């Protein structure tokens with residue numbers, strides 16, 4: 001891996017750039033809803049009447065990408081660091097391992113840590129609107145860490161002639177089929193190791209990449225190659241959902257569960273505060 005130390009091969013860098021939506025609006029809203037359902041009363045009270053705010057701002061960070069520093073906050077490419085268990089734990093370590101190009105390989109786990117600390121500060125500050133907004137932003141990045149194609153250099157299947165797989169998986173399947181799927185989450189709990197978890201979530205998501213690509217290829221074989229344009233055939237979608245639907249649901253549920261745990265942990269770290277009673281309506 002010596003070649004990666006100072007310069008990433010150009011081909012890899014080119015694969016790593018490009019637009020990333022992540023989960024689409026519906027997926028991000030689903031994660032917020034699941035997390036709220038998982039909360040015990042103490043932290044849940046902070047969001048009373050603000051549930052819509054949480055869903056409303058769940059996709060905000062995807063609209064901040066005119067800032068060139070924003071894109072890499074939504075992913076971490078695992079391959080340049082070797083085996084998934086050898087991921088760097090600090091930005092300094094990332095830079096020491098791969099050189100100055102480290103930022104373009106993604107900084108997602110560190111952004112999750114920063115946004116979680118923002119949520120702790122919001123709980124301490126006592127303003128439920130700020131708690132809701134901080135939660136929405138944390139929830140966005142946390143959910144992105146559960147998208148398999150946010151953990152790999154080839155975000156969009158370009159090297160295997162599967163361009164478009166990114167949105168077919170995280171938006172195409174979600175928008176076509178998620179409604180009506182029964183999603184559940186266990187009760188959220190305080191997790192003392194919450195700041196270590198992003199690396200585990202990324203590793204788990206990364207392990208799902210090969211099968212996801214294989215299932216896309218298999219679904220494509222249902223249609224004559226000339227008809228595999230931008231829009232896939234109904235037969236493609238039926239087969240892709242049949243194979244990857246359980247994975248989409250599992251990743252949304254685990255993102256909802258982990259966001260619930262992150263909220264409870266932030267609330268505990270802030271000293272289990274209670275929101276001030278709402279001012280009386282005139």
Ligand SMILES: [Zn+2]
Nearest residue numbers: 021022074144
């Ligand atoms: Zn995103």
